[in-house]
Amino acid sequence: MQNEHESQNELSRRGFLKGALLGGAALTLSPTMATAQQMLTGSTSVRDIRSIGLAPGRVDLSLNENPNGPSIRAIQAAADNLTGVNRYTRDSRDLEYSVVEALADYDGVTLNKVEPASSRSPILSPYILTYMGSSQFLKILPIAYLSREGGDVVDVLGGYTSIQRTALAVKEEFGVPIDVTSVPLTSDYRHDLPAMLKAVTPKTRMVVITNPNNPTGTLLSYEEIEAFVKAVPKDVIVVIDEAYIHFGRDVDYQRAVPLAIAHDNVIVVRTFSKGYGLAGIRMGYSVCSQAIQDKLRFYMSAGFPPVLPLSAALESVKDLNHLNRSREMVWAFHDRCYEVFDRMGVEYLPGQGNFFMVNVGRDGDEFVREMFKERVKVAARNRDTQPTWIRVSAGTAPETEVFLNVFQKLMIKS
Numbered sequence: 001m002q003n004e005h006e007s008q009n010e011l012s013r014r015g016f017l018k019g020a021l022l023g024g025a026a027l028t029l030s031p032t033m034a035t036a037q038q039m040l041t042g043s044t045s046v047r048d049i050r051s052i053g054l055a056p057g058r059v060d061l062s063l064n065e066n067p068n069g070p071s072i073r074a075i076q077a078a079a080d081n082l083t084g085v086n087r088y089t090r091d092s093r094d095l096e097y098s099v100v101e102a103l104a105d106y107d108g109v110t111l112n113k114v115e116p117a118s119s120r121s122p123i124l125s126p127y128i129l130t131y132m133g134s135s136q137f138l139k140i141l142p143i144a145y146l147s148r149e150g151g152d153v154v155d156v157l158g159g160y161t162s163i164q165r166t167a168l169a170v171k172e173e174f175g176v177p178i179d180v181t182s183v184p185l186t187s188d189y190r191h192d193l194p195a196m197l198k199a200v201t202p203k204t205r206m207v208v209i210t211n212p213n214n215p216t217g218t219l220l221s222y223e224e225i226e227a228f229v230k231a232v233p234k235d236v237i238v239v240i241d242e243a244y245i246h247f248g249r250d251v252d253y254q255r256a257v258p259l260a261i262a263h264d265n266v267i268v269v270r271t272f273s274k275g276y277g278l279a280g281i282r283m284g285y286s287v288c289s290q291a292i293q294d295k296l297r298f299y300m301s302a303g304f305p306p307v308l309p310l311s312a313a314l315e316s317v318k319d320l321n322h323l324n325r326s327r328e329m330v331w332a333f334h335d336r337c338y339e340v341f342d343r344m345g346v347e348y349l350p351g352q353g354n355f356f357m358v359n360v361g362r363d364g365d366e367f368v369r370e371m372f373k374e375r376v377k378v379a380a381r382n383r384d385t386q387p388t389w390i391r392v393s394a395g396t397a398p399e400t401e402v403f404l405n406v407f408q409k410l411m412i413k414s
């Protein structure tokens, strides 16, 4: 006699096979499909999916994490440094400088070594500033620039809302005049840079460009951004958030760093959470002028930079093979999903990050809840402008199959 759990497993296993057939998979399960099936039925053991870091039977594609995990070299470096964490790690300044040098090398930036203004200053080099995760930095920016006298922000309607939200919180908290203009995306879900430029007034203090955009995944060209930067008044801070820039399909794509070197008012924001798979260790950095760094100095964390994130970051930047494998895994995910969507006739936005948006044709929030019941977590984003779309983050090959299976089942049901 089967117990209830076993019979449910049996049902979902049969459902999976049906779904796999819909997805065009062969009846004999490949190792990917077999793992996907185990995950779907909850029969995967912790050991099977240890490297994925999920509870058995759950697939989390909701937070734009790196399905490839961190670089082994990064894990090793952090582990090697764990034994010394009873110390204040006074020599971590040298480690920080090594990270800055490696990052400069990655983006072709020339550094002049400058001594920190004081032993407690986080400033180590012109241009590159490291910190613990870009969320913290994106919060500090409006506080630093707007909390004294206020000032307006130009951002998009349909993007990453961190700076907008903090700016409005600063307005409340400090009682200063702040207006946020959220410029609608174009009909193909890109930043409308001409409209954003028109929205800039003498009161504007900050403009935000997320590139690739989250959640639409659209990518602006260097030339488009450069023309925009040149047209914006020099006293307006232009924040270019390149959180997902490492995943872009075009390996020759020109990133925005030269703009931050050439223009004192431009900040390029990066994170180690995405391309480098270090979301849990909290590490980010920015490329920006000395003037901006001086302005932010007061708001940045004081003391010695933390050695675990720095050591993991240093090895991650050097491990280009790992970065490439992460990109490949992400593009395999995109390709596989689009192949199924094309067959189903489903509308999607082929993003340039480790995620995409897909139109489910009914309330996105409800669809997310239904997927969650099937143990697959995805996200509803842009509820105001794209209420029938969901955002799906990249998974491993088995996770992708689980997602597709549940997705097809729910789409057919509706």
Ligand SMILES: Cc1ncc(COP(=O)(O)O)c(C=O)c1O
Residues within 6 Å of the ligand: 063, 064, 133, 134, 135, 136, 160, 210, 214, 241, 243, 270, 271, 272, 273, 279, 283, 284
């Ligand atoms: C566009 C964008 N910027 C910044 C972040 C924050 O990243 P971090 O993990 O460095 O705080 C995210 C996280 O999802 C993001 O999507």
